[in-house]
Amino acid sequence: MKKITIAIDGFSSTGKSTVAKQLAAYLGYIYVDTGAMYRAVTLFALREGCMKNAVLESKKLIDRLEEIKLEFKIELGQNNALIYLNGENVEKEIRSMDVSQWVSHVAELSEVRKKLVELQQQMGKNKGVVMDGRDIGTVVFPEAELKIFMTADAKERAQRRFLEFQEKGKSVSFEEIYANVTERDRIDTTRADSPLIKADDAIEIDNTQTNREDQFHTVLQLAKDRIAGRV
Ligand code: DC
Numbered sequence: 594m595k596k597i598t599i600a601i602d603g604f605s606s607t608g609k610s611t612v613a614k615q616l617a618a619y620l621g622y623i624y625v626d627t628g629a630m631y632r633a634v635t636l637f638a639l640r641e642g643c644m645k646n647a648v649l650e651s652k653k654l655i656d657r658l659e660e661i662k663l664e665f666k667i668e669l670g671q672n673n674a675l676i677y678l679n680g681e682n683v684e685k686e687i688r689s690m691d692v693s694q695w696v697s698h699v700a701e702l703s704e705v706r707k708k709l710v711e712l713q714q715q716m717g718k719n720k721g722v723v724m725d726g727r728d729i730g731t732v733v734f735p736e737a738e739l740k741i742f743m744t745a746d747a748k749e750r751a752q753r754r755f756l757e758f759q760e761k762g763k764s765v766s767f768e769e770i771y772a773n774v775t776e777r778d779r780i781d782t783t784r785a786d787s788p789l790i791k792a793d794d795a796i797e798i799d800n801t802q803t804n805r806e807d808q809f810h811t812v813l814q815l816a817k818d819r820i821a822g823r824v
Contacts, residue, residue, distance in 0.1 A: 596622070596721035597819050598736070600729035602789065603743030605777050606750035608800060608808070609725040612743075614673060615809050616816060617723040625716050627726035627733070628696075629676040630663055630709050632687035635699040637661050637678060639691060649695065655704045663712065690765055693773055697780035700727075706786055727781055730792035739819045740795035741812060749801050750774050 599622070601613045610626055617624035634654075638644060643654040665674035666682075675684040686692070699705055706728075713733045717724055724733065730740035751771035758765045781789040791797060796815060800808050818824045 595820055595822070596719070597738035597816070598717055598720050598734050599723040599816060600734050600737040600740045600792075600795075601723065601725040601743065602727055602730050602740070602792070602795065604745070604747075604750065604789070605774055605781070606754045607743040607745045608753075608805065609743050611805060612741075612809055612812055613723045613725040616812060619813060620723070620816065620820075621721075623716065623722045624674060625665065625713060625722060625724040626674075626676070627709065627713055627724060627729065629684075629687060630712070631700045631705070632692050632696050633663055633676050633678045633683055634658075634661060634705055634709070635692050635696045636683055636687050638699060639695065644695060649698045651702055654699070655702065658704060658708055661708075663709075665716075690763075690769070690773070693777070697777045697784075701780065701784045701786065703786045710787075727789040728787040730795050731790060732787045735792070739816055740792050741815070742791040742795040742797045744797065744799045744801075746801040747771070747775050747778065 599613075599616065601609045603609050610628070613626070614624050616622070637657075638649065638654045641653075641657065643650050643657075660679070662679050664677045666677055667674050675682055676687065677683065710728075710733055713724060713729075716722065717734060726733070730737055730742070748771065751767060751774045754770045754774065755765070755767045758770065798808065798811065
């Protein structure tokens, strides 16, 4: 069967990764969480002291970019690929509030974007990939056969993240999460290099009110139509 490239972009906490994972599992495609890659670079920067007095020392990070090796590995008994930073599984560490607070600043750096975009293009070069992020349909794979752009009300997105943190027993307030979500939206949409924008040919899905199952069926139908060459 013909393999296509599926790009899923959108705001943070809109459930992009949930639908991307479901779709990849159903179609037998590779799933790539590009946000995890920006988060892993941010974790490296935090660990290596590139943030001083609440400021990201960009040059310090850029000078050390070559030392960063990122890989996705599938663990025995798991469906999802987990991210490894220089040989270490950092899947848990990259979801911390600290990383969330810095990641949009790291993602503003063109040198970081260049490195990660090249890696992403390499991972998707044979098609059969579902990639989620902010610039997949506009920069990484502008020729993707199916592009989805996901949005949802910011309060609803913050509420979803808040519940996730609570389930994991982490003590973060709703206000802190809401502030992080809206600040990341602001930086992601206004940065100079590859800002988050809907590609002209992307299909917008607002899931403020939609449940995950209905959303998956909508996206799956779109993918099936594209694979069959119906649209
Ligand atoms: O999807 P996420 O919330 O894990 O992404 C974390 C940050 O990484 C997000 O605030 C913006 C950045 N990002 C990006 O700039 N480009 C991508 N393709 C993916 C993520």
